[in-house]
Structures are given as structure tokens and as C-alpha cells.
Amino acid sequence: MNVAVKLTEVAVGVILDDRGQVLFAQRPAGKPYAGWWEFPGGKIEAGETVQQALYRELEEELGIRICDCQPWITLQHVYPHATVRLQFCKVRGFDGTPHGREGQAYLWADPQRPVVDPILPAAIRMLPWLSLPELLRLSAAGVLGVEAWLARLGATPRAMLVLREPDLSKPELKRVATAVSAWRRATGSTVLVSSRHVHADWVGEFDGVVLTERDLLAASARPAPHQWVGASVHGRAGIEHAARLGLDFVMLGAVSATASHPGEPGMGWTAFAQLAAHAPLPVYALGGLASADLDHARAAGGQGVALLRGGW
Numbered sequence: 001m002n003v004a005v006k007l008t009e010v011a012v013g014v015i016l017d018d019r020g021q022v023l024f025a026q027r028p029a030g031k032p033y034a035g036w037w038e039f040p041g042g043k044i045e046a047g048e049t050v051q052q053a054l055y056r057e058l059e060e061e062l063g064i065r066i067c068d069c070q071p072w073i074t075l076q077h078v079y080p081h082a083t084v085r086l087q088f089c090k091v092r093g094f095d096g097t098p099h100g101r102e103g104q105a106y107l108w109a110d111p112q113r114p115v116v117d118p119i120l121p122a123a124i125r126m127l128p129w130l131s132l133p134e135l136l137r138l139s140a141a142g143v144l145g146v147e148a149w150l151a152r153l154g155a156t157p158r159a160m161l162v163l164r165e166p167d168l169s170k171p172e173l174k175r176v177a178t179a180v181s182a183w184r185r186a187t188g189s190t191v192l193v194s195s196r197h198v199h200a201d202w203v204g205e206f207d208g209v210v211l212t213e214r215d216l217l218a219a220s221a222r223p224a225p226h227q228w229v230g231a232s233v234h235g236r237a238g239i240e241h242a243a244r245l246g247l248d249f250v251m252l253g254a255v256s257a258t259a260s261h262p263g264e265p266g267m268g269w270t271a272f273a274q275l276a277a278h279a280p281l282p283v284y285a286l287g288g289l290a291s292a293d294l295d296h297a298r299a300a301g302g303q304g305v306a307l308l309r310g311g312w
């Protein structure tokens with residue numbers, strides 16, 4: 001027998017300052033999980049949108065009026081007291097100075113070294129995702145030429161890079177991978193390698209892997225022991241499988257027409273938003289984009305943009 005689960009809808013604000021710190025709030029006495037830390041927010045009332053609920057909650061709790069708020073992650077969590085659907089939004093702009101109007105404690109902290117403890121289980125999942133950049137660069141030696149791309153890479157400061165070169169010969173790949181490893185060490189950058197290359201002996205040092213959609217759908221567990229595991233996907237099935245495996249992000253595309261697939265129009269921002277704004281993990285927009293598209297991606301609930309030609 002199917003028993004319908006009552007879902008409590010919650011709007012949550014991940015409030016960021018200019019230094020990348022986030023605002024944590026302590027749950028007050030009298031509520032479930034009293035004393036635990038969370039991101040500010042609360043239940044969505046009948047007839048409210050997520051943004052309206054968040055505006056109201058943050059004004060009531062913190063005395064701030066938010067003015068820059070975008071959807072980010074949506075996930076469900078089963079607690080003994082309730083099954084909640086949490087819609088986490090990134091808040092980058094607000095008027096007023098946060099102060100605990102209902103007597104709760106608040107604290108700005110670095111999400112990588114939060115000084116608060118314990119943090120609610122559903123909120124703690126956001127912390128590693130908060131260190132993902134908004135701009136993910138895909139290597140472009142195949143499309144720009146090895147020498148031209150390596151020169152541009154050398155002039156690029158610390159970044160997160162995906163090494164993915166389907167069209168290079170083995171010796172070219174080896175040369176590119178050696179140069180990427182040296183750049184990674186020199187800049188303190190993070191390098192992920194496409195799963196199509198991961199077993200090659202030239203691969204060098206790297207920090208994670210990005211699964212092709214085919215490798216993702218064939219996997220039944222998160223590949224170990226990488227720090228970061230992402231996947232390239234084309235739709236809902238890929239997003240859902242990546243979330244089931246506990247991956248860190250997906251790249252979803254193609255959003256716009258790309259030079260590598262001429263004549264294919266891309267899904268467009270509306271279709272991207274329908275998938276990204278409800279995804280339970282960070283989603284990068286991929287395909288025919290430039291850094292100027294970052295605002296579109298943010299507004300559509302994306303983590304940011306993944307750039308191939310447009311990144312160099």
C-alpha cells in the first residue's frame with residue numbers, strides 16, 4: 001500500500017558575503033533539533049513562492065530585506081519529525097544588518113571551516129558545494145590547437161579545469177597532461193579528468209573525475225577515491241542518477257548551439273532552468289556559452305557555466 005508522505009516545503013537562504021562567508025543560524029529552544037545550526041529560512045506558507053517565503057522569513061528572523069536571491073539546490077530529507085523539501089537559494093544582496101530578532105544566535109563563517117557544530121544533516125551537504133567555483137573551464141587543446149591553448153593556460157590563474165580531449169593523438173595528450181600537471185602545481189588549481197582518459201598512463205596528477213553520461217549511467221556507485229566527481233549529462237535521467245550516486249555536480253547541456261554540433265539548436269535557458277532549479281546537486285550550464293552567460297545561469301538555478309571555447 002502506498003502511503004502519501006506529507007512534505008513540508010521549506011525555503012532556505014544561503015547568505016553569502018563578499019569574502020565568501022555564509023551566515024549560519026542556531027535553531028532556537030522549543031523547535032526540533034534545538035541548538036543545531038542551519039541556514040536561515042523556514043516553512044513556505046500557502047500561496048507563497050519560495051522567494052516570497054524567504055523574503056518574509058529573513059525579515060522576521062534577521063531584520064534584512066533580500067534583493068538578490070537565486071534558486072540553487074532542491075533536496076528532500078527525512079527527519080523523525082517531518083519529511084522536508086528544502087529549496088536552498090543563494091542570497092548575494094540584502095538591505096539591513098542581520099540581527100537575531102527572535103533571540104537566536106547567528107554567525108558568519110567560512111563554509112570550508114565552519115566553527116559551528118552540530119549542523120543539520122541536510123544543511124551540511126551544502127558545505128563542499130560552496131567551494132565549487134562558478135566558472136568551470138574545459139580544456140580546449142583540440143579545438144584551439146595544442147600550442148595556442150597551452151599558452152593561454154599558462155596565463156590563466158588558479159581555476160578548476162576539466163581535462164577532456166577526445167580528438168588529440170596519444171603523444172599530444174601526454175604533452176598536454178604534463179603541462180596541465182605543472183600548471184596545477186604552480187597555481188594551486190584543481191584538475192578533473194574526463195572518465196574517457198582516466199585509465200591512460202599519461203594522465204598525471206589530478207583531483208577528480210568527470211564521467212561521460214554513458215559512464216555515469218553504467219555506474220552503480222560513486223567512483224572512489226576522488227575528491228571531486230562530476231558528470232556530463234543531457235537531461236533529467238542523468239541528473240537523477242548523479243544525485244543517487246552522491247556526485248558533486250553535473251554539467252548540463254548543450255544550452256546553446258555549439259561549434260562541435262552544428263545545426264543543433266541547444267535546449268535554451270528555459271529548459272535548463274526547469275531542470276537546474278529543482279536539481280538536488282549543483283548544475284553547470286554547458287554548451288556554446290561565454291562568461292557573460294553567468295548571470296543567466298545563476299538566475300536559472302545553475303551553479304555557474306562550464307566553458308570550452310568561451311573559457312579561453
Ligand SMILES: Nc1nc2c([nH]c(=O)n2[C@H]2C[C@H](O)[C@@H](COP(=O)(O)OP(=O)(O)OP(=O)(O)O)O2)c(=O)[nH]1
Binds near residue numbers: 031040041044
Ligand atoms: N531553515 C532551515 N531549515 C532546515 C535546514 N536544513 C534542514 O534540514 N531544515 C529543516 C529543519 C526543519 O524541519 C525545517 C524548517 O522548519 P522550521 O520549523 O525551522 O521552520 P519555521 O521557522 O517556519 O518554523 P515554525 O515557525 O513553523 O515553527 O527544515 C536549513 O539549513 N535551514
